[in-house]
Amino acid sequence: MSSVLTTRRLTVRSYKYAVGNPNYHWHNTYEFFERSGFTGTTAAQMQAFGQAIADAERAIHHTETRLDRAVMSTWIDDHTPYDPLSFTEISYALAGTRAISVDASPRNVVYNMTRVVETGRSGKAAYRGCISQGDYETGPDLGIIPDSTRWAALEVLTGALFADITTAISTHLVGDWVPAMLSNIVIGGVPTFTARTVYDYVQRNIGMNKADHKYFDRA
Numbered sequence: 001m002s003s004v005l006t007t008r009r010l011t012v013r014s015y016k017y018a019v020g021n022p023n024y025h026w027h028n029t030y031e032f033f034e035r036s037g038f039t040g041t042t043a044a045q046m047q048a049f050g051q052a053i054a055d056a057e058r059a060i061h062h063t064e065t066r067l068d069r070a071v072m073s074t075w076i077d078d079h080t081p082y083d084p085l086s087f088t089e090i091s092y093a094l095a096g097t098r099a100i101s102v103d104a105s106p107r108n109v110v111y112n113m114t115r116v117v118e119t120g121r122s123g124k125a126a127y128r129g130c131i132s133q134g135d136y137e138t139g140p141d142l143g144i145i146p147d148s149t150r151w152a153a154l155e156v157l158t159g160a161l162f163a164d165i166t167t168a169i170s171t172h173l174v175g176d177w178v179p180a181m182l183s184n185i186v187i188g189g190v191p192t193f194t195a196r197t198v199y200d201y202v203q204r205n206i207g208m209n210k211a212d213h214k215y216f217d218r219a
Contacts, residue, residue, distance in 0.1 A: 009031075010032040010034075013071045014054060014057060016061065018107060019066060021107075028127060031182045033177065035178060041173050049171075050070035057096075059097055059160060061130050062096050062129065063095055067092060069089055072087070072088050098130065101132045102133040102134035103132060105132055109131050109207075109208060110206070111131050112124055112207050113127070114204045115181060115201060116200040117199065126209060144207070158201050158202070162201040165179060178197045181198060183196075
């Protein structure tokens, strides 16, 4: 990525792994959009921003999860040729800070949040490495039932995650940046770029995703 960010679209992928399986990585993706047309964030500010997102994520991940690195890039349409110079990577060695209860859950157990947007369909964000076996119970035909006390505490941490990310935006990025959901919608056969502002993260449920689900299995 160039020394000064001139695009109005930014993607940050935050990669993690479990202590017992450092060869299996997954990531969560954050997208941002600059609304005013004024940009000029430096490379150093970009790296500080990536670090701040990792710091914000630590609280919802339990202590058996390691936050490994962030890959940051300009948002590129699917039809645009791959350009390795549009990416930058920063490494950090951070552990989750949420106290684990009993044992860590299998990696197919995920914590689901909803990205709240003003219009259109809300987006689901699924997080591995957050849930331990003491966070829920299961029973015949009951599915997954969260422990009420730990579930309430995790809800608070979810709100804090979004607040910390918005603080990181105002601290490190130059311009009028907001968390967003970026996409191309085909209208009349023409791809049309859309950026929907994300206003909050809301706790959703504890669910199951295959360990090799393509949504997560990125190295």
